[in-house]
Amino acid sequence: MNEEKRGHLKRIVAQFGFPESETLLGLWDAMVSAQEAGWIAHLPATAGELAARLGEDPQTVVAGLADLYDRGLVLRSEQAPDGPRYEAETNGGVLMDLVLFDRRYLARHGPEFLNAWRRFYNEELVHTYEHPAPDERPFRVIPVGEQVQDRRTALPYEQVAALVRGARRISVEHCPCRTRERACDNPLETCLAFDHVADYMIGRGIGRELTADQALDLLARCEELGLVHVTENADHPLVLCNCCPCCCVFLRAMTVHAKQDVIDASRYRAVVDRALCTACGRCVERCHFGAMALAEGAAQVDAGRCLGCGLCATTCPVEAIALVEVRPPAFIPQQGSGFEALLDG
Numbered sequence: 001m002n003e004e005k006r007g008h009l010k011r012i013v014a015q016f017g018f019p020e021s022e023t024l025l026g027l028w029d030a031m032v033s034a035q036e037a038g039w040i041a042h043l044p045a046t047a048g049e050l051a052a053r054l055g056e057d058p059q060t061v062v063a064g065l066a067d068l069y070d071r072g073l074v075l076r077s078e079q080a081p082d083g084p085r086y087e088a089e090t091n092g093g094v095l096m097d098l099v100l101f102d103r104r105y106l107a108r109h110g111p112e113f114l115n116a117w118r119r120f121y122n123e124e125l126v127h128t129y130e131h132p133a134p135d136e137r138p139f140r141v142i143p144v145g146e147q148v149q150d151r152r153t154a155l156p157y158e159q160v161a162a163l164v165r166g167a168r169r170i171s172v173e174h175c176p177c178r179t180r181e182r183a184c185d186n187p188l189e190t191c192l193a194f195d196h197v198a199d200y201m202i203g204r205g206i207g208r209e210l211t212a213d214q215a216l217d218l219l220a221r222c223e224e225l226g227l228v229h230v231t232e233n234a235d236h237p238l239v240l241c242n243c244c245p246c247c248c249v250f251l252r253a254m255t256v257h258a259k260q261d262v263i264d265a266s267r268y269r270a271v272v273d274r275a276l277c278t279a280c281g282r283c284v285e286r287c288h289f290g291a292m293a294l295a296e297g298a299a300q301v302d303a304g305r306c307l308g309c310g311l312c313a314t315t316c317p318v319e320a321i322a323l324v325e326v327r328p329p330a331f332i333p334q335q336g337s338g339f340e341a342l343l344d345g
């Protein structure tokens with residue numbers, strides 16, 4: 001890498017909050033040319049503004065920025081009269097996802113590329129996850145299928161079936177976390193996107209369109225595998241992930257890196273009917289968060305650890321576990337999808 005490219009990349013990684021990260025700088029070096037690094041370092045701009053700013057051929061910059069967008073390396077913020085306005089990304093987690101959704105990077109760069117992302121996540125990015133305020137946590141757990149005790153208390157965006165049935169368009173993508181971490185043999189193609197985000201995924205060639213029935217079948221298979229449904233912490237979520245505790249950026253942060261509070265619980269908590277419980281221990285094994293234990297002849301829930309995912313309830317052979325409402329509807333921030341805003345344009 002020549003000094004000019006390195007200078008552009010230093011500016012880019014500083015915008016992510018990692019000015020000294022040689023790992024992130026090396027990843028960017030692999031992903032972009034020197035000319036592309038210069039463009040990204042001089043955003044935000046429309047292609048026309050950027051071409052004028054850098055004295056470059058406008059048509060080359062138009063095509064180049066569109067290609068960077070297609071590779072997940074820049075965002076579009078608005079439609080200006082002379083075309084879309086592009087912005088550099090500044091969130092390391094979002095960049096990691098938008099790159100690792102795309103299998104073309106893996107084909108081009110091989111295993112060392114994934115190893116570098118693993119180093120970046122486990123040695124740098126995860127250590128920035130420090131106790132976000134409740135309404136700043138970007139994702140939350142959503143209960144499995146039909147487990148909420150009183151279905152009338154569940155809001156539409158707390159029910160996976162309602163999210164799927166209400167979507168205009170649905171796509172499925174390869175999980176970027178499992179792609180990066182490779183810590184389990186769960187299936188890769190498990191991340192769902194809806195509507196505007198599905199348009200983006202399918203448009204980039206990294207998402208496969210599903211019918212609602214196909215998406216619901218996929219969710220049922222994920223529940224059987226013990227994967228946790230996780231969605232955006234918003235009343236209009238446009239992504240629905242099926243997460244394992246060993247790979248997911250947030251669940252791994254909790255279970256491997258001891259970072260608590262990085263993800264919101266659902267509004268529900270598991271409650272055991274001691275009269276029904278046979279102390280078989282299946283729920284203890286099933287819970288990824290150490291929230292179930294056997295005590296005095298029955299399963300007991302640690303309220304402080306329970307995220308209200310409902311996986312214990314689906315595994316109980318005598319239906320001794322229910323999910324009960326423990327937080328009011330106002331617990332969920334009333335805001336639109338963050339991904340919709342990110343991918344606008």
Ligand code: SF4
Pocket residue numbers: 269270286287288289290291292301305306307308309310311312313
């Ligand atoms: S006890 Fe564990 S498995 Fe059951 S709902 Fe709580 S977090 Fe999920």
Ligand code: SF4
Pocket residue numbers: 272276277278279280281282283284298299315316317318319320321
């Ligand atoms: S799975 Fe059901 S029966 Fe078995 S210990 Fe848990 S609550 Fe009790």
